[in-house]
Amino acid sequence: MKIQMVKFGEFLMSRPAGHEAAQIIVENFRPASHDEVIELDFLNVKAIGPSWLHEVVKGLRGSYPNQIQVLDQGNASVIESLKFVDLR
């Protein structure tokens, strides 16, 4: 299951915004099974912060045991933020 993160905005910053995004994902993007990988695709996103990403991963983890993968698309802020967020 691939989620296009740009649909949440080109700039993805702040904990409250990340928390809100996580709630929307949990309510609207339900994986078909526990085996399905949840892919967060950052294509066309301009910049993110680790606090935003942390809230999204935390929100997903609270609802689904599925593996989470981040498709960074070469975005420097996504690559650096991933160093501070545990996807497990």
Add this chain to the structure above:
Amino acid sequence: MQALLEWHFSTKPQTDNAEVSGTRDVFEARSQKVFSALLKHGFTESDASLVYSIIGELGNNSFDHNLGFWRDQPGCYFSFEFDASGVTLGLADRGRGIFNSLKRVLPELQSDQEAIEIAFQRVISGRAPEQRGNGLKFVRAIINGNPKRGLVARSGTGLLACGGHASWIATTSNSLFSEPTVGGTIALIRWEKP
């Protein structure tokens, strides 16, 4: 940067400075402008992305840790100035400062200096029991060790400097060090083009 420094260090109550983003939404709308401005001034998309992300972390930290604790004017003062070789960015608030925020979760904390070093170097949250607190560590990691980047942050008497251009900031913004202690936190960033 002078106006930002004067606002932050003023001993007189501050109430209506229009440069200050009083809410998170206003700050985010203003800070997003830095991304296109960086591209317009010849920075790479990668640099623009990283600059925006550290500005976002620093500015949002003001709101995360100071809601209900502003000394007077609520919000975050953000400004940036371009020159031929790069950009200087500043963020400041008149909140409670890092020591008072961290003291709740680290009661053994002794000083502003200890607090600012922990905030930028150790994963800990000032809003227990929430498991968070990587934002400032992320900011330091992006700048530290890079000769073309620099950060100087001050909270109370605590000072933190990293990156090759920290000394450049110290030279050009001497009042960051010389002004008497006030509440809140201020950070200046220098980022030069590749």
